[in-house]
Amino acid sequence: MDSSVETLEFQAETRQLLRLVIHSIYSNKDIFLRELISNASDALDKLRLESLTDSSLTEVGTADLHIALEADQDARTLTVRDNGIGMSRDDLVDLIGTIAKSGTAGLMEKIKQSKDAATAESLIGQFGVGFYSAFMVGDKVTLLTRRAGADTGTRWESDGEGAYTIQSVDDLPVGTSVTVHLKSADSEDDLADYLSESKIRQIVKRYSDFIRWPIRMATERSDTDGTAAPAVDTLNSMKALWARPRAEVTQEEYNEFYKQLSQDWLDPAETIHMRAEGTFEYEALLFLPSQAPFDLFSQETKRGVQLYVKRVFIMDDCEALMPNYLRFVKGVVDAHDLSLNISREILQQDRQISGVRRRLVKKVLGAIKTMQANDGERYTKLWAQFGRALKEGLIEDTDNTEALLEVVSAASTNDPEKTTTLREYVERMKDGQEAIYYLTGETRATVENSPHMEALAAKGYEVLILTDPVDEVWADRVPAFDGHPLQSIAKGQVDLDEPAEGERSAEQAQREEDYAALLPWLTTTLSEHVKQVRLSSRLTTSAACIVGDAHDMTPTLEKMYRAMGQQLPPVKRTLELNPAHPLIIALRTAYEANADDPALAEIAEVIYGSALLAEGGDLPDPARFTRLLNDRLTHAL
Structure with missing residues (x-):
């Protein structure tokens, strides 16, 4: 040798x-x-x-x-x-x-x-x-x-x-x-x-x-x-739970591993253990927490799961494996065919990692759907903690829109104590109803007391009450669920179940004739604020309401963008009047008696301002509105 x-x-x-x-x-x-x-x-x-x-x-x-x-x-x-x-x-x-x-x-x-x-x-x-x-x-x-x-x-x-x-x-x-x-x-x-x-x-x-x-x-x-x-x-535990068959791991072992991984003191709400074999092999052990972390909506919050390669730890918070709206998911992914030194940048561009991400997302959404179907109480608690984050996926993840819509839950006028899924809403829809009606606002009370609700409540239509800031965006972008369009009752024309065609046409014709002179005058008088004044079919007790066109931005969304420093062009909407309200009838009578009375323009401003306040909007000139209102009250007394 x-x-x-x-x-x-x-x-x-x-x-x-x-x-x-x-x-x-x-x-x-x-x-x-x-x-x-x-x-x-x-x-x-x-x-x-x-x-x-x-x-x-x-x-x-x-x-x-x-x-x-x-x-x-x-x-x-x-x-x-x-x-x-x-x-x-x-x-x-x-x-x-x-x-x-x-x-x-x-x-x-x-x-x-x-x-x-x-x-x-x-x-x-x-x-x-x-x-x-x-x-x-x-x-x-x-x-x-x-x-x-x-x-x-x-x-x-x-x-x-x-x-x-x-x-x-x-x-x-x-x-x-x-x-x-x-x-x-x-x-x-x-x-x-x-x-x-x-x-x-x-x-x-x-x-x-x-x-x-x-x-x-x-x-x-x-x-x-x-x-x-x-x-x-x-020196090592050798206890890679994700590498063991699920049947050999107890829930207590899963819970203990989750607590070590997340530093949480509560047991997880759901455990997802999966194995993929084929051209790209990996194991994954994911957990849905029971409680949202305090920084869930902080820009500094970390997201992603831990990445291992053949049981060797590579990185924390691997963002390439989990989308932002699932940032609350904790867990481990152990890939078999990656380099130990792979970078975050390379991971984000890797086709196989993208495939893993897609499967993980479907697995998580599927687990939530199963929880929703089999354990309503547990699902309700999970949605209360993470629903707002999940709804961000309706904006970010168009590939999983349908799966996300299946797990969406929202308050509605059906039951003040419970939320409802879109599937449950559809099952309760009235005969002949095509659209899923909703209204956004800052609080439930604001939405429930909105003038836009009046006609729908009177006719027994259910309306989803959406009060999360993210609702303003996703509800406007999602076209439909199960073939039923989502329609804001504060936008466009709401086509409710009206009386017989002959009666409806005669009544409508009479109203149009009665207000033929007033409506154009009001449109001109309030042209600084509105694009049109028209008669409403959605009001029963309020004098007026403000509605947008089908694709207009809502006032709440406008405020959100402006709060973030974005400059937006002013959006003029439509003022709708209740032709049966005493105030509107009195305004029409006064206009017909003396169209040149300067007080009429002030009354028109008060009606517009009141409608704006009723929907939770901001007055363009609060001091002027207060003076006009006081003048009208003094004159009336």
């Missing part, structure tokens, strides 16, 4: 790439231990898999596959050791030497063109060189390995600068050990912390707690007499 040391030089462009990995790419030095443990876990997986089909490997034994960490304070070394599949000399050149292969020029060019370190880190990860992150903390890395079934082992060593050495070695155990020689204490950072038990435990807990193989480390414990005794501790 030739045990001579062979030295291989890195090419110039490879040296540049290696320097980039060591000094520029990885923003968090803790990552090096994550990478080495992940490599060791892969080696254990491969040995177990190959031993199933290769009888020559049975002598190796797979009864105690594990990863061992060894910290030597005196030598300033940290070793990650596994008894996995190991590597041959050719494997080392092929795998560990990947960075020295040809074709790095193209990678270097991509890295130079990348706009940020995160994207560059992702590109590095795609070439499988996470091993080299060890040089962030070490000035030398020594690797000893022997492949299962081979007679001899290999030693690989490099200082990460210009070359690496390879040498055949006898009497090595099967597996791989990577020893990182930490940089000297007088370097820019004192890295001795990576040799402390507490630091190592912290890194393993954060990144590698759910690795399926035990990660062990020799420690010292105090006996009852105070003397130190050596011990071997397992």
Whole structure:
């Protein structure tokens, strides 16, 4: 056997790439231990898999596959050791030497063109060189390995600068050990912390707690007499609930995991455990909380679920996996086929991740729908906490509009104590009713007392009462549910069930004749505020109301946009009059008696202002309205 040391030089462009990995790419030095443990876990997986089909490997034994960490304070070394599949000399050149292969020029060019370190880190990860992150903390890395079934082992060593050495070695155990020689204490950072038990435990807990193989480390414990005794501790829990069949996990285990994950003290409202197999494999364990966090509607709130790759923690709050309107969902997604160093930017553009996101969203909405059908009380509580956020999806997520509409719940005039779903509303619709009627406003009381409600209430039509700010937007954008258009009763013409056609036409004709002179005069007099004055079919007790055209912005939405600093052109709406109201009849009589009376214009302003106040609007000139009202009251008295 030739045990001579062979030295291989890195090419110039490879040296540049290696320097980039060591000094520029990885923003968090803790990552090096994550990478080495992940490599060791892969080696254990491969040995177990190959031993199933290769009888020559049975002598190796797979009864105690594990990863061992060894910290030597005196030598300033940290070793990650596994008894996995190991590597041959050719494997080392092929795998560990990947960075020295040809074709790095193209990678270097991509890295130079990348706009940020995160994207560059992702590109590095795609070439499988996470091993080299060890040089962030070490000035030398020594690797000893022997492949299962081979007679001899290999030693690989490099200082990460210009070359690496390879040498055949006898009497090595099967597996791989990577020893990182930490940089000297007088370097820019004192890295001795990576040799402390507490630091190592912290890194393993954060990144590698759910690795399926035990990660062990020799420690010292105090006996009852105070003397130190050596011990071997397992640092990781290995309890990746999402990787276990659902039938093997109790709800108590799910609840405990959720509380650790979310820092919530309540049990979750719903648990979603799913597994996807095929071209892109992953497991997901998602939770719907019982209570909304205090910052649910804060711009600073974090969203997304935790992302793992083969049980290795990658990132918190992975926004690419969950849309903003589901920001309350907590959980874990463990993908099998991603790079450990994939960046947020790359995730957002990844086609497979987009597919995972679509399936997760459908699963969450499906769970809410099932809860709605099977446990109304639990659904009602969930909707009370997160309904406002879910309705944002009707604006953001057009692909899931129908699914979202199925779970939407709203107050209505049907029952002041309960909310109703759109499906329940449709089932109660009157014969011949086509539209789903709704009215938006700041409070339930404002909506219920609106003049727009009068005729519908008198005829027994149900109206949805929408008081969340987001309702102003989504209700206007969603065209229909189950074939029934959504119609605001404050916009356009509301076509209610009127009397027989002949009677209706005769009555309408008489009204139009009675008010033929007054309406044009009022339209001219109030032209600064309204586009038209017309007779109303929606009023029974109020004198007047203001309505918009079908596509007009509501006053509440106008106020919201203006509060955000957006400049909007003034929107003129239509003033509708109740032809049977005493005030309107008196105004018509007075106009017919003396059309030039200047007081009539003031009365018209008071009627308009009163209608504006009745719908919760803001007066253009409150002082003028108060003076005119006082003058009219004084004159009447």
